[in-house]
Amino acid sequence: MPDLRVGVLGGTFDPIHHGHLAAASEVRAALDLDRVLLVPTAAQPFKDAHGHAPVEHRLAMCRRAVAEDPYLEVSTVDIDRGGTTYTVDTLADLQSQQPEARLFFIAGADALARLSEWRDADRLLELATFVAVTRPGHVMTDSSGAFAVVEAPALDVSSTDVRRRVGEGRPIRYLVPHAVADYIEEHDLYSGGRDD
Template sequence: MRDRRRNQESEKRRQRSQGQRRIGVMGGTFDPIHHGHLVAASEVMDRFNLEQVVFVPAATQPFKAGREVAPAEHRYLMTVIATASNNRFTVSRVDIDRGGLSYTYETLRQLHAEDPEVEWYFITGADALESILEWKNAPELFELAHIIGVTRPGHVLGKAELPADSVSLLEIPALAISSSDCRERIRTGKPIWYLVPDGVVQYIEKYGLYR
């Protein structure tokens, strides 16, 4: 019954999509945001004909709870700096202002409630797709948005258990960059220029982040 309902909702989304606003949502810790995130958002925006992409920095991601991360306000401001040059990129405080653990279901439900006429596309790393069925209210995610998994070159994902009509994969070469590698380079005194937007590099240096 639940699978049938998901299929019906997916069909309704497809039927409504012509002439309907399409907006992408890229959630993440963005610790820090880097060019891989920006290229991925741009490629998805082009491939799926999206009007814009909304970046949503998490307050605390459930699967990363307990890991030390930069304060939410720093991550939010770095994301604002990184996206400022593209007028089709925006940044939302929805997760940060809600506080606590940031669940994708709650984020999408809130965005959908604020603008139910929008066709939402949730952008995430393909590696995260492997555990998406373990996320809070996972079945409802596929009703609230089309899920797009962006992959690094050579990444192999088995998505047999995921609803094919609600999930798409897109390979992004620039995703070879990772936030964890950027943090490690900073800790060891190596440069992150050209991996991270210039303004973000300067922000990190100004506030001594990731030292």
């Protein structure tokens, strides 16, 4: 049986937006992946919880966002483990769940520039191939060749901006999938206007 090629895109997804989905789709096509797993974090070491939606809402928004895409799935591996999310734990758990899979960890080029700060950084490259997605205004300068680099469509949207816009009563309809915009409105998320 041939190895599965599985992308892994982790994040707070607070909320998930078209930039996340475009990056996942672009990497899947560019690297001929069988599927991409979106992995919402339980908690992240570089962010505090103030102004963020609870994990159950972030998970529900992810599920709604990928419901009609056969190549994108949501994994609860980090939520099931609980606690602070470290990429090394995510990849080790996914590898044990799917030993036949070759994992491709997808992150923004700006985030991968800080890879040496991540927990067990040396072990990470043993667990997965790292894929640097170029973002607007950032150039990947990896002369080592340790990463695959994929140019994604220039969708300059961030979860921080989406939360801010909701708090200010501004539209988000074309920044996030319709189902996510509806969910945010139904559950009155981010309307306090506070930001992290």
